[in-house]
Amino acid sequence: MNLTKAQDNAKILRYRRSSSVSRLCQTGCATCSTLNGCLSCKPRLFFHLEMDGMRQRGTCLSTCPRGHYGTRSPQINTCTKCKEDCASCFSETFCTRCHPGHFLFRGKCENSCPKGLTANTAMRECTDCPVGCELCERRNMCMRCRADLYFLDGECHLTCPSGFEPDVQLMQCIPQVHCEVGEWTEWGPCVRKRGTRAHRKGKETRTRQVLRSPTNIGDPCPHVSETRKCVIKKRLRRNKL
Structure with a gap:
């Protein structure tokens, strides 16, 4: 009887300890500690270590934060940091966005783009911009032309097409207006x-x-005033009464 009672007391003690620990855990944690945060996660969640001052604390997330990618395994799902030049990535070898100063090309972040492609500083990608274009929003749609070219409807022109004339201050082709x-x-x-x-x-x-x-x-405008000779009509005098 004493052995059975001791076993029951041990079970109650373990339950109380696990209950007190679970109340301290963040949402998604399977196990945790007050010092290190989450130690393991519930199924389907990713285990992620984040800095808390000088030490790391574990968290359990449904998706990995920006700059990390998720890896699943039978033992544990983890968040792993992308390569240094990647702002976000799909895996260890495939970037989806680069940090400033680098340009995305085929899943990698390059310092410069291959010949024939333009380094798009806004999108941080190597894009197939139109000839003479320095910045394009998407394929074949220019946003800014080379300094010596005129911009018109997403394209760059050395001389403006018929019906347009150059604005040398804005470096754009503007509609030609006749008087x-x-x-x-x-x-x-x-x-x-x-x-x-x-x-x-x-x-x-x-x-x-x-x-x-x-x-x-x-x-230009034609003349807007005309003058011609005329004869002043003689006023008729009123007959005196």
């Missing part, structure tokens, strides 16, 4: 020119407005 003018007004009153002896001779003027101003090499 447009409105209709002529009616002729104005006949006005005698100062200093002329012919008291009945004068000039009359009509105008039209500029509806749209031209760009630098668009068709």
Whole structure:
């Protein structure tokens, strides 16, 4: 009887210890300690060591954090740090994003891109950009051209195509705009020119407005004012009463 009672007490003590430890564990931990955090994880979770001051603490995660990749095995699932030049990776040998100064090419981070490819600093990838393009967002879509080329609709041009003209400040091809003018007004009153002896001779003027101003090499505006000679009509005097 004493042996059975001792065994029962030992079971109760182990249960109390495991219960007190489980209350201290983070979510996902199978076993843990107050000093080192998680020691093992529940099924399907990844064991990850993270720095806590000068020591490492274990955590159990459903997915590995950025800069790490997950490895599964029958014994334990672990998070492993990517290579030094990889910002994120799929495995030890396949990067998915590089740190600044490196460019992704076929799963590896290179210092420079192979011949024929452009180093895209925004995406940190080696991309097949259009000719003359320095920065492209995606394949065949340029975002910035070489300094001596003009940008238009995702492409780089040495000279702007028909219907466009170069903006040398923005280094872009902008739509060419031709001048447009409105209709002529009616002729104005006949006005005698100062200093002329012919008291009945004068000039009359009509105008039209500029509806749209031209760009630098668009068709210029025609004259918007016309003057012609006229004869001042003689005023009729009222008969005296």
